[in-house]
Amino acid sequence: MVENRMIAEAEGLLEKLGVESAPIPVDRMAESLGIRIVYKPYEDGDDVSGMLYRGNGQPVIGVNSAHHIHRQRFTIAHEIGHFLLHEGKMYVDTPTVRFRDSVSGLAIDDEEIEANGFAAELLLPRKFLERSLDGLFKRKVRDRKGIVEKLSSEYKVSSQTVEFRLKNLGVLLPE
Numbered sequence: 001m002v003e004n005r006m007i008a009e010a011e012g013l014l015e016k017l018g019v020e021s022a023p024i025p026v027d028r029m030a031e032s033l034g035i036r037i038v039y040k041p042y043e044d045g046d047d048v049s050g051m052l053y054r055g056n057g058q059p060v061i062g063v064n065s066a067h068h069i070h071r072q073r074f075t076i077a078h079e080i081g082h083f084l085l086h087e088g089k090m091y092v093d094t095p096t097v098r099f100r101d102s103v104s105g106l107a108i109d110d111e112e113i114e115a116n117g118f119a120a121e122l123l124l125p126r127k128f129l130e131r132s133l134d135g136l137f138k139r140k141v142r143d144r145k146g147i148v149e150k151l152s153s154e155y156k157v158s159s160q161t162v163e164f165r166l167k168n169l170g171v172l173l174p175e
């Protein structure tokens with residue numbers, strides 16, 4: 001059920017902005033939702049990837065600009081997921097703690113998993129992926145690493161995200 005909603009929200013955004021090819025402009029998407037993006041290098045202390053804050057004023061997504069651009073894009077997509085799917089006033093995301101916040105408990109973990117799922121839907125839309133994979137197979141890209149790398153640079157997401165996404169969609173790649 002949640003998955004259907006994630007897909008619908010992600011596809012709605014793509015349609016609204018008339019996006020027809022990769023890379024997906026996640027920053028413009030956030031802006032179209034009335035969210036302000038603030039880039040800031042969080043270099044010391046906790047390894048923060050990003051955050052979403054919605055108080056009384058304009059909602060804000062904070063992005064760690066010290067991170068690789070692929071990670072920044074994933075962070076923005078993840079925070080858009082929180083914004084569209086969840087009620088919380090503030091989310092602070094770190095790459096490692098994201099899944100195990102013992103204080104906040106299971107409900108929070110569910111929200112993190114959903115936000116990650118949404119980010120994958122948004123950054124690697126299934127319709128676009130089918131086309132890209134078709135193109136790669138036509139160009140006779142046969143090796144797994146080659147396929148993942150091509151998709152990673154086309155969509156501007158990390159190769160881990162590509163791998164995760166393809167596995168989730170049940171796309172079988174050559175070993």
Ligand SMILES: [Zn+2]
Pocket residue numbers: 078082091092093098111112115
């Ligand atoms: Zn999160």
